[in-house]
Amino acid sequence: MNSTDKKAIREKIRTFILASIHVPDLMDDDNLFESGIVNSLFAVQLMTFIERTFGIEVGTEDLDIANFKSIEASAGFVLRKKTQPAAA
Amino acid sequence: MRFSTIGVIGAGTIGIGVVTDLVLHGLNAVVVDISDAALSKAETEILKNIRFAPMFSKTLPRVTREDALRRITFSRDLRNLTACEMIIENVPERWEIKRPIYEQLDASIPPGVCFGANTSCLSITRIAAVTRRAAQVIGMHLMNPVHLKPTVEVIRGFHTSDATVAQLQVLLEHLHKQAIIVGDLPGFVSNRISHVFINEAAFVLQDQVSTAENIDQIFKQCFGHKMGPLETADLIGLDTVANSLDVLYESFHDPKYRCCPLLRKLVEAGHLGRKTGRGFHTYPEA
Numbered sequence: 001m002n003s004t005d006k007k008a009i010r011e012k013i014r015t016f017i018l019a020s021i022h023v024p025d026l027m028d029d030d031n032l033f034e035s036g037i038v039n040s041l042f043a044v045q046l047m048t049f050i051e052r053t054f055g056i057e058v059g060t061e062d063l064d065i066a067n068f069k070s071i072e073a074s075a076g077f078v079l080r081k082k083t084q085p086a087a088a
Numbered sequence: 089m090r091f092s093t094i095g096v097i098g099a100g101t102i103g104i105g106v107v108t109d110l111v112l113h114g115l116n117a118v119v120v121d122i123s124d125a126a127l128s129k130a131e132t133e134i135l136k137n138i139r140f141a142p143m144f145s146k147t148l149p150r151v152t153r154e155d156a157l158r159r160i161t162f163s164r165d166l167r168n169l170t171a172c173e174m175i176i177e178n179v180p181e182r183w184e185i186k187r188p189i190y191e192q193l194d195a196s197i198p199p200g201v202c203f204g205a206n207t208s209c210l211s212i213t214r215i216a217a218v219t220r221r222a223a224q225v226i227g228m229h230l231m232n233p234v235h236l237k238p239t240v241e242v243i244r245g246f247h248t249s250d251a252t253v254a255q256l257q258v259l260l261e262h263l264h265k266q267a268i269i270v271g272d273l274p275g276f277v278s279n280r281i282s283h284v285f286i287n288e289a290a291f292v293l294q295d296q297v298s299t300a301e302n303i304d305q306i307f308k309q310c311f312g313h314k315m316g317p318l319e320t321a322d323l324i325g326l327d328t329v330a331n332s333l334d335v336l337y338e339s340f341h342d343p344k345y346r347c348c349p350l351l352r353k354l355v356e357a358g359h360l361g362r363k364t365g366r367g368f369h370t371y372p373e374a
Contacts, residue, residue: 019371020371039314040233041232044136058140063143063150065143
């Protein structure tokens with residue numbers, strides 16, 4: 001995994017978010033939850049999208065809002081999960 | 089009274105939320121719907137809600153898929169509800185759908201079991217009148233997402249007894265919810281006010297005064313609302329909003345409740361809001 005991968009992940013997540021949320025100047029670090037841009041219903045949609053698109057599973061240990069609080073955080077989470085060795 | 093198993097009728101958006109909430113609080117649920125497809129979708133959504141719930145509320149437990157499924161019975165037969173200690177009904181807001189369900193429930197559920205009518209508009213007194221247990225029928229207007237909303241608008245019908253109010257409060261306390269008890273006229277407090285607001289937002293859009301995005305932004309940015317009126321309508325479901333407006337219009341015969349033609353057209357086009365991916369706004373498929 002390199003910076004190109006992360007950029008591609010970021011763009012996929014950004015496209016998904018912008019298809020639903022009308023914030024044209026959304027920055028990678030903008031906190032989606034604190035700013036009220038998204039609510040809990042959208043967060044569930046986002047996590048489901050991330051699981052399906054990147055072939056990873058959000059485990060109970062991953063249920064921390066910090067993992068999905070921004071485009072950057074979500075992309076970082078995807079990268080970590082994809083490089084993590086599979087659980088035995 | 090201690091509750092262990094609650095009957096839930098209707099596996100739509102709110103029914104799914106009710107079952108999610110019951111299971112997250114250690115109760116069993118028997119879910120009845122006429123559609124196998126709705127029950128199958130409900131199972132997927134309930135499990136998803138339960139899985140992600142701890143992220144949004146630290147007080148909600150982590151429940152495994154297996155434990156959740158052990159607590160839920162999915163059925164198409166109202167007779168499977170006979171062992172339930174309370175029934176929560178969540179079918180669409182249409183009298184011709186609600187009425188036969190209450191007639192059948194009254195005939196098949198043991199006397200003494202309370203019926204919680206989950207409605208945002210229909211008169212609880214009218215619903216109670218088709219049963220022989222009017223004192224044990226109470227209204228409960230649950231909000232979406234049910235498991236994350238701490239307050240319920242509870243409606244006392246003309247004949248609803250103190251014991252029934254007390255029993256529902258025990259259940260709501262178990263679910264860590266607070267009841268705000270109101271009187272019984274169609275729309276109660278919340279929808280009688282909110283639906284006029286939502287409907288007028290639809291008229292403003294129809295009259296091309298502004299875009300859907302800007303209408304919602306004005307209420308979020310200027311008034312500090314968490315959601316704008318059109319987003320709220322999409323969340324409720326535009327068919328439900330239109331049905332509720334029709335009930336208000338028929339009940340009060342007041343033109344202020346007439347459903348906006350644009351709202352009606354979106355419903356007829358199958359754009360029902362979040363649940364179909366498009367309403368006043370569009371939603372990506374998750």
